[in-house]
Amino acid sequence: MTDTQLDLSLGEFRALVAKAGRGVGFTWGLADDLAYSAKRLAEFGAPSSTMVIRLLHRIDGVSLSRLMPDDTWQPDGDALCPICTGTSLADSYANDVETVSVDIGPVIEPALLVPLAATVLPSTEFVCSVSWDGGSYTLSAVGHEQVGALPTMPVPVTVRWGPQRSEALGHGEATPALRNHRVRLDVSVYEDLDRLAQRTYAPATDASRDAGAGPA
């Protein structure tokens, strides 16, 4: 740990992101999905905290209905939320993933949808990828592969599930040793997430003080 970085456990990072997500208006279920996605990407070394911060600031105050995909995977508003999109993809293809490709309207921080869409992969021999003009991000059970720079503005994407073909993505069961068990956050990023997380805390009242929570 340095003065400018914090070393968080995955559990701490996941809890912080979930609260921050809830703080900007995600439902509890979607906030949990956001946190899982951020943690999963962080395990593979992807800069998920930066993606989360950009996403949360962009959608802060926007109605979820404007961020949710319609029946043709297009947004009602300007762009789709990757968490709303990733969860909807997983829900829609839960029993139906062999080799599937879906074209989707502009998505904010598209890499964040991949861990959620990947939850329905039928086996560790399959991968899930999101690609856009100029790049892609792919996740398997044991590895990830990024091609090109991650987009910082919403972009139309194609999501694919299919057999994995890249040696870089490994085979077989996930090996914990290949993954990060910690998340290093710049203090400024931590503080930014924490400010959003604090919106989930109820202001103290005399009644709550009187009620007492017990010692632990």
Added chain:
Amino acid sequence: MSAAGMSGSGAARRSPELVMRLERMGSFHQCRLSFMRTLLRRMKREGWSFGRPRFEIDAKGVGTALYTATTSGADGEPPRTYTLVAFAHDLPADQRSDRVIATAWDATFALHDGVPTDADIERLRANVPLQESGRVSASELTLSRANRSVRLFSSVVDSLAAGRQPKVEDVESIGYAMRTTAVYGSGKFGAADRQAIEDRPELVAPFQAEMLTVYLIRTFVMDLVEHMARMASPDAAVIEPSLRRRFGVGNSTGLGMAPFLLTHPRLINNWIEAREEALARVRALPSASEAEISMFLASIEASRRTVDSWHSEHPIQQAKLTELRADLDMIDQRLAEVSLNAADPWDELIAWAHDELSVEGQELLVSLVLEPYGPLVDELTDTMHADEASPVPIDGSRPVADVKAMVDQVYGWALAIDWQSAETDARAWYVSEEKLEPRLGERHDEPIGDYEQPLQPGRDAARMYADLDTWDAEATLGDFLRRHPEHRHIARRLEVVVDAPYAEIRDNTIAADMLPIDLLRSKLSFFGATHFDPRSDRWVRINMFRGAPFPHELVDADPDAWVYPEPLATT
């Protein structure tokens, strides 16, 4: 078949509708599968070694100590050492508080993964005593703080310094010289995530790092009192071993622990399913041997001693103890009338208990009938962990009609509740800005509704059901959740609990009359705690490892019998 299980020699488990009620969960007792006992059995079986490489404490009880526990390297695993790093302080009495949000403690601890370097110890010294701002690292498994018992700590030191044994009555009524305010593991305050250590055989079972921490803290505390007595007087006595074992480690547990029961449904299912499976296996036995009967009767007798020495100042627990003492009398009477040499002895006894005893007595008996059957049930501890790192996928292709049927199956009880009533929707779980602690508030008296945590699955399932009711039966859950993302958390929970019978509590967790201590006790019973002493409806004191052999005694000790100690002669 009754809810209490199948009569005869079948192996049915008790139904979730019977077991997963807060009143019953709040009456659970420790049993063979409890996590403290799991740890002691493993340490004994594998022949772990223990050490105290450092003990630098002054006459006021201030300094640093290290305690090591080293696995034997069984089953091809490399030996691993875990080190309790203990910092002892001399805290002015006016700063002593049981709150986890306190700012100073009599002792602070971390369980280090391996043997710490001097740099590690100094890093921990700079962090462990600090609340919130104190951080440990991936090299630590737990963080804990403890305070001296105002009533017992000094009197024990003084007695020993005067060359006398502590009074048995005091030790028996208080039971510990220090109590922890919390033991944090699983990634809290920067410690290693469970995910990082769960493949180690000695840490697979739940909370083993936390239990080891408390076990070593207990050893440290007893060394500390004897050391302080020696520093006060070279002629100080040492505590007689059987009396020494009667010191456990106290623990104060409050609302902070309560949400755990609701946020870990897969884990809770596995704990309770293991206990119910153990009971079913024993009930299915067609007969009992004389040795098994003797062991059971001895545990009944010892339980009476435990219950007799179990004091509580809280009216709810006092009433339960009165009932429990009466239950023990009825059990004695029953055993005098109906021989355990008859067919299906345990099934008959448990069925009788469900008809005749209080819930507290029923659950004590459930724990006690397991005692003679270690070879039959102890292996179930291998099933009590859960992989909670990944979410269970939601099958979005399910028709709405099927989802409603699933809600009916698990949450039928909740659908029968009138959620518009102020009594049923009286409370809300929230986290306070001031203390960052989970709290339970009165929704209609405090402005907390907007901050509600998702800890009321019954109400939320009923809300989802009401919205599902307005949808076409053939529509899919995926489409429903796109329109109703506010139900996503309960839809996912439904995927878990529909296949995990003991994952869900069948009670309203926000009712006006809900007792949070029921949630706390059910968890603490799985830890193996005894002497539950509620201090209000929302926090409880317990005792851990009371009666257990110390590390140097383990080689010659029974790793299970300590829960049922022999009586001590009073002084």
